[in-house]
Amino acid sequence: xxxxxxxxxxxxxxxxxxxxxxxxxxxxxxxxxxxxxxxxxxxxxxxxxxxxxxxxxxxxxxxxxxxxxxxx
Numbered sequence: 001x002x003x004x005x006x007x008x009x010x011x012x013x014x015x016x017x018x019x020x021x022x023x024x025x026x027x028x029x030x031x032x033x034x035x036x037x038x039x040x041x042x043x044x045x046x047x048x049x050x051x052x053x054x055x056x057x058x059x060x061x062x063x064x065x066x067x068x069x070x071x072x
Contacts, residue, residue: 004070006068007069011062011063038067039064044061
């Protein structure tokens with residue numbers, strides 16, 4: 001049976017054009033250590049000062065990057 005270990009990292013920046021190079025370097029570094037990115041989970045912050053059609057506008061505050069690698 002395969003066993004996995006997991007790693008969760010907080011990535012503060014939004015993933016926009018200017019951050020792609022930084023994120024690519026991070027993913028390459030982790031990949032060389034055997035980590036595989038399996039999910040990016042955006043963490044939203046509700047802005048209670050603005051509303052749009054009865055919904056509060058949400059801003060991404062940070063992203064959780066979830067990695068896994070096989071335990072040998």
